[in-house]
Amino acid sequence: xxxxxxxxxxxxxxxxxxxxxxxxxxxxxxxxxxxxxxxxxxxxxxxxxxxxxxxxxxxxxxxxxxxxxxxxxxxxxxxxxxxxxxxxxxxxxxxxxxxxxxxxxxxxxxxxxxxxxxxxxxxxxxxxxxxxxxxxxxxxxxxxxxxxxxxxxxxxxx
Numbered sequence: 001x002x003x004x005x006x007x008x009x010x011x012x013x014x015x016x017x018x019x020x021x022x023x024x025x026x027x028x029x030x031x032x033x034x035x036x037x038x039x040x041x042x043x044x045x046x047x048x049x050x051x052x053x054x055x056x057x058x059x060x061x062x063x064x065x066x067x068x069x070x071x072x073x074x075x076x077x078x079x080x081x082x083x084x085x086x087x088x089x090x091x092x093x094x095x096x097x098x099x100x101x102x103x104x105x106x107x108x109x110x111x112x113x114x115x116x117x118x119x120x121x122x123x124x125x126x127x128x129x130x131x132x133x134x135x136x137x138x139x140x141x142x143x144x145x146x147x148x149x150x151x152x153x154x155x156x157x158x
Contacts, residue, residue: 003099020066021045021057025100026078026158035064041097059091059141060100061157063073078158087135092127095143101156104139108152126151133147 021035023045033045033054042055043064061075079089111126127144130153134142139155 009097020067022067024062024065025030025056025060026062027060027102032067033067038064038075041093042099056100057093057097059093080139081135083139084132086137087128087132089140090131090134091140091141092131093143095145095154098141098154098156100145101141101158103154104157105137105155106152107133107155108150111146111149111151113149 020040021033021034023031023033023043025031031045035046036044036046036053038044038058041058043058043061044053044055046053058075059079062078065072065073067137079091081089107130111122113122114125125145126146130142130151133154134140135153137155139157141156142156143154143156145152
């Protein structure tokens with residue numbers, strides 16, 4: 001009886017800790033994980049045999065497939081930037097939401113102030129300039145750090 005109970009407990013424990021989902025990234029990479037949740041533009045998961053929580057940007061993830069039911073949940077669409085005129089499709093992300101994206105380029109500059117315009121207009125002009133520069137290189141994501149009228153931007157791709 002003890003052997004039967006032990007065998008059943010091992011069997012059920014193995015099922016409960018097995019990888020139940022597959023994350024497919026936009027770059028084609030696939031991860032077998034235990035999906036936890038998706039919130040605040042991040043996807044939370046744990047790896048097999050670990051209770052440590054990992055996270056990845058939803059912009060890096062194409063879909064999540066439940067292996068048990070074969071249901072697929074679309075997380076984000078792949079953004080393809082072809083020319084400088086696609087600058088409106090470039091997404092400005094905070095640094096903490098770029099996990100899983102590959103750093104492609106870094107550039108910096110000085111924010112220009114126009115007399116009589118509020119500070120938010122200056123920020124918008126700087127963001128548009130950075131997005132245009134990122135689009136001309138074909139990068140769909142950018143993170144901007146602004147300090148003392150100078151900015152540093154990091155472009156990201158899949």
